[in-house]
Amino acid sequence: MGILSRIGIALDSDLLKRFDRLIARQGYTNRSEAFRDLIRDRLVTEQIAAPDSTVVGTITLIYDHHAHGVSEKLTELQHAHHELVVSTSHAHLDHDSCLEVLIVHGKSARVTQFADRIIGLKGVQHGRLVMTVPARPVEPAHAIGHKHTHKH
Numbered sequence: 001m002g003i004l005s006r007i008g009i010a011l012d013s014d015l016l017k018r019f020d021r022l023i024a025r026q027g028y029t030n031r032s033e034a035f036r037d038l039i040r041d042r043l044v045t046e047q048i049a050a051p052d053s054t055v056v057g058t059i060t061l062i063y064d065h066h067a068h069g070v071s072e073k074l075t076e077l078q079h080a081h082h083e084l085v086v087s088t089s090h091a092h093l094d095h096d097s098c099l100e101v102l103i104v105h106g107k108s109a110r111v112t113q114f115a116d117r118i119i120g121l122k123g124v125q126h127g128r129l130v131m132t133v134p135a136r137p138v139e140p141a142h143a144i145g146h147k148h149t150h151k152h
């Protein structure tokens with residue numbers, strides 16, 4: 001953290017009460033940290049909205065691997081955009097359902113486009129993209145995925 005600046009904010013007391021209830025439920029022990037997180041979240045939202053900003057994120061997918069060709073199409077799409085996919089993790093939930101999480105890294109617009117295509121595949125029941133921006137810029141795509149010490 002840099003140099004601290006103190007600010008005073010005038011707030012409607014009802015609004016403050018509601019805010020205090022919310023942050024108590026979330027486990028915050030002081031308002032300052034809650035305000036800092038709110039501000040950071042808003043700034044990240046702003047950065048993500050810029051198509052050229054570099055983001056990291058996850059795409060979470062639920063699909064039925066029996067659905068016609070969905071496994072093959074998922075693999076094909078991921079290979080076609082390998083520069084965006086840092087790693088993937090797969091869990092067989094039951095006989096039919098698969099949960100797959102892709103860790104993605106790249107320009108916001110490209111990551112969003114890729115996620116839209118993946119989530120829109122026939123056979124994918126539900127999918128969600130979550131993007132964030134690290135406080136410091138991260139290395140180019142793939143660098144993250146190749147830092148682990150375990151063998152693939």
Ligand code: NI
Nearest residue numbers: 091092097098
């Ligand atoms: Ni599976």
